[in-house]
Amino acid sequence: MKKQGNLFNFFAVAAPGLTTFCADELVQYGLLTGKTSDAIEPGGVAFRGDRLALYRANLHLRTASRILVRLGEFHAENFDQLRSRAASLGWEQYLRAGQPVDLRVTCHKSRLYHTGAVVERIAAAIGVRLGGAPPVKKTDDESGEDDAQLIVVRLFRDACTISVDASGALLHRRGYRLATARAPLRETLAAGLLLASGWNASAERPSPLIDPFCGSGAIPIEAALMALNIAPGRNRRFAFMEWPDFDRELWRGLLDEADARAQARRAHLAEQLTIYGSDRDAGAIASAQANAERAGVDALVRFACHAVSAIEPPAEPGFVVTNPPYGQRVRGGADLRNLYAQFGNVLRARCPGWRVAFLSSDRTLLSQTALRLDTDLTFINGGIKVIVARGFVDGG
Ligand SMILES: C[S@@+](CC[C@H](N)C(=O)[O-])C[C@H]1O[C@@H](n2cnc3c(N)ncnc32)[C@H](O)[C@@H]1O
Secondary structure, three states: OOOOOOOEEEEEEEOOOOHHHHHHHHHHOOOOOOOHHHHEEOOEEEEEEOHHHHHHHHHHOOOEEEEEEEEEEEEOOOHHHHHHHHHOOOHHHOOOOOOOEEEEEEEEOOOOOOHHHHHHHHHHHHHHHHOOOOOEOOOOOOOOOOOOEEEEEEEEOOEEEEEEEOOOOOOOOOOOOOOOOOOOOOHHHHHHHHHHHOOOOOOOOOOOEEEOOOOOOHHHHHHHHHHOOOOOOOOOOOHHHHOOOOOHHHHHHHHHHHHHHHHHHHHHHOOOOOEEEEEOOHHHHHHHHHHHHHHOOOOOEEEEEOOHHHOOOOOOOOEEEEOOOOOOOOOOOHHHHHHHHHHHHHHHHHOOOOEEEEEEOOHHHHHHOOOOEEEEEEEEEOOEEEEEEEEEOOOO
16 A cells, blocks of 8 residues: 555554553554664554554554554643644644544643643634634543544643544454453453463464453454454544544555455464363353454354363463453452462363463462463553463473
8 A cells, every 4th residue: 555645653552561562563564663662652652654554553453552643742831832832733634623622631740730721721722723612521431432532632841742542442442342241351451461472373373272261252352363363443433534634545445455364364274273262150151252253253262161170272282361360350369369279280280381371460379370480571450460470381
């Protein structure tokens, strides 16, 4: 596809622990060149590109939470400067007259610190360009059903950065997960855990993968989407689709390209993919099955309702990637310690030579597994810091 003219500065917002994976994904899709460490900033990854790059990032990134377009950066130490400099930005590229905006403002170490007053001045500045200040309202990050355009304004040491959100609902909302079990894992974290595990989704024939605590199925479904090369944003809407300059044809072309790649991969993998999800809760398995159908991967992921003690992994070594219950998220106590000890025993008995990657908030629980685990990487799940425990299963 040919280059689309103007270049923009973008920022892929990523949750703690996911930024390096997000940078690797940007490289994989040709959206980032050079050293990834130079592009990683607190809270995400900066990259530069045209409109096609923006559409591509939204469609393909599995670990980013949202994509922002950096509209302007300027010095502002008083409200006059803020208003006049904000009024010089090209708002009309992103907003229609009268369209509501959600102005999300943070101020740190700056002379302008009253966020409400900053909202007022920016709304007035937009009004200068669009012939009337827009209504200001709050958007919902989860549903994305609002008509309001999210604008992110950050003041730090009197430097004002204004960004326009291109995604709408957060990118973990792929559109397939309507049914959830208890303590669901965000799809972005499930994808990050899979990437951290070392499982090679794009291998000629990916190794077997099992999730014995699969709940509503985020990990097995994300694994299947990755292995089949299905774009995570294939079936959802994005904020950029409402922008006055939205290029429908360009988007259509990108979808066709993504679909062709996914079809070729599906034909290649056919029966060769072994992804299992199991959970002892029948309701969770029903949700997982329904979610897999909506994601278009139900023919490739096998779900079963049974306890972890009943798993029957294939003989060929593979990967156990999972999100067992842990303290604050699913009720427990002594039972949880027993469950982790049992998990370790089951792995040693049934999965010798396999690799394992799982999340847990609690080092005491991890030690119960008696597995040798690397614990240097952490994510945040549901506001709780969780350890990404990774290791190799020795025989029992
Ligand atoms: C943290 S949740 C997993 C959430 C899942 N990743 C998702 O996205 O929905 C933990 C799951 O472990 C299941 N579970 C608890 N004890 C189990 C056991 N002994 N055997 C199998 N599953 C168990 C629970 O039913 C629950 O669905």
